[in-house]
Amino acid sequence: xxxxxxxxxxxVVLILTLxxxxxxxxxxxxxxxxxxxxxxxxxxLVTDVGGLNDHSFxxxxxxxxxxxxxxxxxxxxxxxxxxxxxxxxxxxxxxQEKYNLVIAVGFLMHDAVAKVAKQxxxxxxxxxxxxxxxxxxxxxxxxxTEQCGYLVGVMAGAMETSTGIPNMLGKNTVGVVGGMAIPPxxxxxxxxxxxxxxxxxxxxxxxxxxxxxDDPAGGKTTALxxxxxxxxxxxHVAGGTGNGVIDAAKEKKVYAIGVDADxxxxxxxxxxxxxxxxxxxxxxxxxxATKDNQFKSGDVFFNLANDGVxxxxxxxxxxxxxxxxxxxxxxxxxxGSIKVSNEMPAGYGK
Amino acid sequence: xxxHILAQPELWAATLAMAxxxxxxxxGGTFSERSGVVNIAMEGIMLIGAFFGVYAxxxxxxxxxxxxxxxxxxxxxxxxxxWVTVSIGADQVVVGMGVNIFAAGLTxxxxxxxxxxxxxxxxxxxxxxxxxxxxxxxxxxxxxxGQQNVVVYIMLLAVIASHYFLFHTNLGLRLRAVGENxxxxxxxxxxxxxxxxxxxxxxxMLSSLGGVYLSLGLLNxxxxxxxxxxxxxALAAMIFGKWTPFGSLGAALLFGFSTALSMYLQGTGNISxxxxxxxxxxxxxxxxxxxxxxxxxxxxxxxxxxxxx
Numbered sequence: 001x002x003x004x005x006x007x008x009x010x011x012v013v014l015i016l017t018l019x020x021x022x023x024x025x026x027x028x029x030x031x032x033x034x035x036x037x038x039x040x041x042x043x044x045l046v047t048d049v050g051g052l053n054d055h056s057f058x059x060x061x062x063x064x065x066x067x068x069x070x071x072x073x074x075x076x077x078x079x080x081x082x083x084x085x086x087x088x089x090x091x092x093x094x095x096q097e098k099y100n101l102v103i104a105v106g107f108l109m110h111d112a113v114a115k116v117a118k119q120x121x122x123x124x125x126x127x128x129x130x131x132x133x134x135x136x137x138x139x140x141x142x143x144x145t146e147q148c149g150y151l152v153g154v155m156a157g158a159m160e161t162s163t164g165i166p167n168m169l170g171k172n173t174v175g176v177v178g179g180m181a182i183p184p185x186x187x188x189x190x191x192x193x194x195x196x197x198x199x200x201x202x203x204x205x206x207x208x209x210x211x212x213x214d215d216p217a218g219g220k221t222t223a224l225x226x227x228x229x230x231x232x233x234x235x236h237v238a239g240g241t242g243n244g245v246i247d248a249a250k251e252k253k254v255y256a257i258g259v260d261a262d263x264x265x266x267x268x269x270x271x272x273x274x275x276x277x278x279x280x281x282x283x284x285x286x287x288x289a290t291k292d293n294q295f296k297s298g299d300v301f302f303n304l305a306n307d308g309v310x311x312x313x314x315x316x317x318x319x320x321x322x323x324x325x326x327x328x329x330x331x332x333x334x335x336g337s338i339k340v341s342n343e344m345p346a347g348y349g350k
Numbered sequence: 351x352x353x354h355i356l357a358q359p360e361l362w363a364a365t366l367a368m369a370x371x372x373x374x375x376x377x378g379g380t381f382s383e384r385s386g387v388v389n390i391a392m393e394g395i396m397l398i399g400a401f402f403g404v405y406a407x408x409x410x411x412x413x414x415x416x417x418x419x420x421x422x423x424x425x426x427x428x429x430x431x432x433w434v435t436v437s438i439g440a441d442q443v444v445v446g447m448g449v450n451i452f453a454a455g456l457t458x459x460x461x462x463x464x465x466x467x468x469x470x471x472x473x474x475x476x477x478x479x480x481x482x483x484x485x486x487x488x489x490x491x492x493x494x495x496g497q498q499n500v501v502v503y504i505m506l507l508a509v510i511a512s513h514y515f516l517f518h519t520n521l522g523l524r525l526r527a528v529g530e531n532x533x534x535x536x537x538x539x540x541x542x543x544x545x546x547x548x549x550x551x552x553x554x555m556l557s558s559l560g561g562v563y564l565s566l567g568l569l570n571x572x573x574x575x576x577x578x579x580x581x582x583x584a585l586a587a588m589i590f591g592k593w594t595p596f597g598s599l600g601a602a603l604l605f606g607f608s609t610a611l612s613m614y615l616q617g618t619g620n621i622s623x624x625x626x627x628x629x630x631x632x633x634x635x636x637x638x639x640x641x642x643x644x645x646x647x648x649x650x651x652x653x654x655x656x657x658x659x
Contacts, residue, residue, distance in 0.1 A: 052467045059467055208616040211627040215578040217564045221364050222613045228360035240573040247569050266472055
């Protein structure tokens with residue numbers, strides 16, 4: 001008994017020592033109650049259950065908040081929701097503390113925002129990726145991600161029809177790994193398919209869903225099966241699962257396309273570009289507008305025309321004519337001569 | 351169409367790759383339960399192994415030391431689990447669930463504290479894939495067996511070694527004895543608590559190796575909650591495998607196969623993705639409701655041993 005107690009204590013000490021030693025670069029940490037220059041304007045960010053390390057919209061929203069803090073001198077607070085039932089209480093807490101703007105990240109928070117916004121008409125709310133109508137104090141940031149999906153689709157399609165690119169398998173096949181078949185994922189994929197088919201209607205596009213956003217091991221195995229079937233460019237719309245997809249491309253020395261943020265850092269030679277969703281710029285611009293008394297309720301669309309979505313700078317392996325083709329498509333989307341639908345083309349995403 | 355899929359070596363390679371993170375914790379659970387301690391903490395121990403594996407690998411710049419670090423922390427976590435359940439005699443299922451929740455929270459917290467929100471460094475080394483000379487050239491077998499991650503081979507060896515240990519050594523017999531009838535084993539001079547500590551800790555080391563495989567074998571990064579429920583499927587594999595190493599491996603291969611098959615079937619034909627994705631889980635339930643007949647747990651499984659009772 002005595003000895004086992006000693007072991008127990010030893011184990012706890014070991015865990016704590018390990019926890020205190022640092023390793024790698026420490027990223028940004030959330031800030032609460034900073035005594036900045038203008039403490040009169042307070043902004044709070046409530047994440048959904050994905051948390052700040054989702055490599056995706058929660059992470060980007062926090063980035064936009066950090067920028068607003070640095071550039072505009074606003075006072076900021078961040079809280080990560082541990083479960084769905086926390087949304088309402090987290091939002092209410094900041095509204096009660098008289099925050100000027102409360103930002104809710106993700107379409108999962110729709111109901112909570114709609115309810116809390118009614119109770120606190122003097123507080124401004126912003127929700128990302130969901131639409132709340134007819135509520136004068138709520139602004140909904142919506143992204144036309146089918147447009148950036150289309151552009152990386154054009155890039156993938158044009159890569160397949162080009163010759164002389166190293167490491168291509170020459171089977172005119174690309175793969176898409178989705179997290180779940182839900183609108184925020186399928187918008188991207190619908191655009192991607194239309195874009196790739198606009199270059200060559202015979203291109204073979206394999207679309208698979210892993211059913212999870214937190215399973216990189218499953219993502220990698222799925223991507224490996226696609227590469228085994230001849231896919232040499234894999235596009236992922238799968239959050240944390242997608243890290244495995246990029247890792248598969250890296251291991252098999254083929255190409256990957258990242259999503260939401262520029263994910264080239266995950267595999268610099270393999271991630272040719274990323275479909276960007278400017279959650280950070282959207283967050284920043286709405287904070288700025290609210291601070292300047294230009295808060296607009298209702299839908300605020302972020303698309304190619306206002307740089308709300310886009311694609312990351314392609315790596316050198318992408319030939320210039322391919323990039324030119326993508327830029328041309330971007331121009332045509334902006335001037336309206338190409339319309340991208342967010343409906344899945346027939347035969348996909350069933 | 352279907353047969354065509356079965357003939358693809360990549361399907362079987364994916365089966366093996368997806369079976370490994372199930373077989374290791376299932377094997378771990380077998381050790382623990384054979385000694386009489388119900389262990390549902392595999393999910394949590396896997397997460398501990400996965401996180402500390404990456405952490406140690408990034409501190410030491412060696413994937414092998416990372417693996418060692420992950421296994422050691424898995425053993426430490428199991429030691430705490432064993433202390434609470436064996437020495438103190440707390441309810442094993444409740445403590446196991448506690449370990450799972452604690453591990454999920456601890457690893458996410460440490461990930462944010464140590465590495466920040468950008469995730470673990472991309473320069474983290476990972477465990478090598480083994481190319482067995484000769485075997486890699488053999489058609490079909492080559493792509494399936496010839497180029498798997500090193501942990502896959504360790505898993506296969508561990509299954510054989512565990513079978514030998516449990517059923518062909520004195521120590522293995524003693525371990526099983528305290529799981530069947532601890533009073534009798536105690537009378538025969540076996541230290542019941544020591545045996546149970548041994549079972550739980552070996553089990554924890556195997557489970558954490560399963561986590562290390564996810565984070566350092568398949569990948570070189572840690573994501574919150576990346577075990578993604580595999581510890582629970584491993585629990586089913588262990589029961590399905592009737593608390594034996596080869597049974598656990600067989601069950602894990604079956605679940606691995608259904609996972610791989612669901613990956614392959616998607617996008618072919620007109621079957622809904624949602625139905626295909628149910629396959630591994632539906633199979634788990636079918637297996638557990640007794641598709642292969644009765645499986646009997648060790649007689650003293652789950653009952654804390656108190657010598658004077």
